[in-house]
Amino acid sequence: MVEREKEAKRVTLFGMIVNLFLVIAKFFAGIFGRSSALVSDAVHSLSDFISDIVVLIGFKITSKPADDKHNYGHGKVETISAVIIGLLLIVISIILLRSSATDIYRFFFRNKEISIPKTYVLYVVIISIVSKEFLFHITKKVGKKIQSDAVIANAWHHRSDAFSSVAALVGISLAIIFGKSFAVSDPIASFIVSIFIFKVGLEIIINNYRQLIDESLSEAEINKIAEIINSIPEIYGFHNIKTRKIGYYVSIDVHVFVDKDLKVVKAHDIASNLENKIYQEFGEETFISVHVEPYYQNYPDLS
Numbered sequence: 001m002v003e004r005e006k007e008a009k010r011v012t013l014f015g016m017i018v019n020l021f022l023v024i025a026k027f028f029a030g031i032f033g034r035s036s037a038l039v040s041d042a043v044h045s046l047s048d049f050i051s052d053i054v055v056l057i058g059f060k061i062t063s064k065p066a067d068d069k070h071n072y073g074h075g076k077v078e079t080i081s082a083v084i085i086g087l088l089l090i091v092i093s094i095i096l097l098r099s100s101a102t103d104i105y106r107f108f109f110r111n112k113e114i115s116i117p118k119t120y121v122l123y124v125v126i127i128s129i130v131s132k133e134f135l136f137h138i139t140k141k142v143g144k145k146i147q148s149d150a151v152i153a154n155a156w157h158h159r160s161d162a163f164s165s166v167a168a169l170v171g172i173s174l175a176i177i178f179g180k181s182f183a184v185s186d187p188i189a190s191f192i193v194s195i196f197i198f199k200v201g202l203e204i205i206i207n208n209y210r211q212l213i214d215e216s217l218s219e220a221e222i223n224k225i226a227e228i229i230n231s232i233p234e235i236y237g238f239h240n241i242k243t244r245k246i247g248y249y250v251s252i253d254v255h256v257f258v259d260k261d262l263k264v265v266k267a268h269d270i271a272s273n274l275e276n277k278i279y280q281e282f283g284e285e286t287f288i289s290v291h292v293e294p295y296y297q298n299y300p301d302l303s
Contacts, residue, residue, distance in 0.1 A: 004146045005063040011142045011151070012055050015135050015158065019049040022128050029124040035117035036103070037168040037186045038125065040096055044161050045128070047092045051085045051157050055150050062247055072287055075247025081150040082208040085157055089201025096164065096194040103187035114183035117172045125169045132162035149211075149247075153204045160197040167193040217243040217250065225252060228277045234258055234270045236295040251287040252278060260294030267292045 026042030029035070058081030066073040106112040136159040143151030171186025216222065222243060229238050235256045242253040256274065258267050271290040278288055 004148075005059050007142050007146055008059050008148060008151050009056060011139050012052050012059075012154065015139060015154070016049060016052040016056075018131050018135055019045050019052060022131065023049060025124050026128065029121050033118040033121035033124075034115040035121045035168070035172060035186075036099075036115070037171055037190055038117070038121055040099055040190065041125070041128065041161070041164050041168050043095065044092050044164050047088045048132075048157050048161050051088055051154055054081050054084050054088075055154050057081070058150055072246050072251060073249060073285075075245075075249040076212065078148060078150045078247035079208045079211045079245075082153040083205055083212070085150065085153045086201045086204030086208065089157060089160060089197055089204065092160075093194045093198035093201060096190055096197070100187035100191040100194060104184060104191065107184040107187070113180055114175070114186070116175050116180060116183060119176060121172055122169065122176070125165050125172065128165040129162050129169065132158050132165065136162060149204075149208055153208075156200050156204065160193075160200055163193045163196060164190065211245045211247070214244040217245065221250075224281060225254070225278065228281060229254070229256060229274060231277070232270065232274055235274065240291075246287070249285050249287060250282045252282070253289040253291075255291040255293055257293050257295035260296060 022045045023042055026038050026045055030038030030040075030042055058078050061077040062074050064070075064074050103114060107114060136155050139155035139158055140152060143149075143153075143155055167189035168186065171183075171189045174185040175183040217225075222241065225241065225243070226238070229235055235258060238254050238256045240253075240255040244251050256271070258270055262270075271292055274290055275288045279286055
């Protein structure tokens with residue numbers, strides 16, 4: 001658990017440093033280079049910086065062990081962190097959608113000119129795309145390794161920033177190359193990318209909302225639990241299985257049937273054997289509750 005927190009903290013702190021640099025560079029280049037698209041992109045990078053802080057705070061709390069008031073630990077804080085990141089993505093996408101739609105409307109129906117950015121703005125955008133795509137890959141890799149939805153969500157936040165920078169690059173390039181008649185290509189590209197950002201944010205919220213309402217594990221995971229139970233010959237069947245995710249952790253409750261004439265010690269050993277096998281599959285931090293019941297000949301198939 002400590003190593004998991006260290007890896008999450010390491011990749012997130014690195015992302016914070018990169019994001020802080022990009023926020024400053026984009027704001028100054030956007031303002032002095034007359035690029036509203038780059039200023040909007042800077043706001044997006046700022047949201048990345050904020051999401052990094054959210055992830056760090058979330059992991060700081062999640063790493064705390066279970067206690068008398070939190071018997072199942074603090075794993076849900078990590079899930080809430082992912083939801084917050086998803087909400088940030090949606091808020092940013094709506095802001096960018098509104099801004100780009102306004103620029104498009106004014107250009108076509110109010111004959112408002114859009115300023116042509118200075119050439120050096122392109123270099124800042126290219127640096128942003130390369131660095132954010134790099135951050136996406138290393139953050140996603142760590143997120144999958146430590147099985148953290150919050151870190152994976154943060155990785156997608158990095159990629160959404162990279163895509164918005166691509167939109168800015170296309171729009172700024174067309175404006176510089178073809179002049180003011182093509183300046184509207186910048187907000188059009190930004191509008192399209194904003195829809196993608198909204199979609200990613202919504203998916204992150206939906207996936208983690210399922211954890212917040214204690215949705216069961218996937219069918220494949222439940223089948224794996226059944227396979228483990230059925231691999232123990234002393235267990236004649238099971239029922240009343242209940243599962244859920246608590247952030248990174250998994251919680252499994254199940255009733256198993258054993259020989260009704262077994263001594264308590266033997267029945268306990270069978271339950272312990274099952275618990276150890278589940279720990280091997282789902283991790284030592286898994287919360288397992290095995291309830292032993294007597295098996296009778298006239299019971300239906302319980303496997």
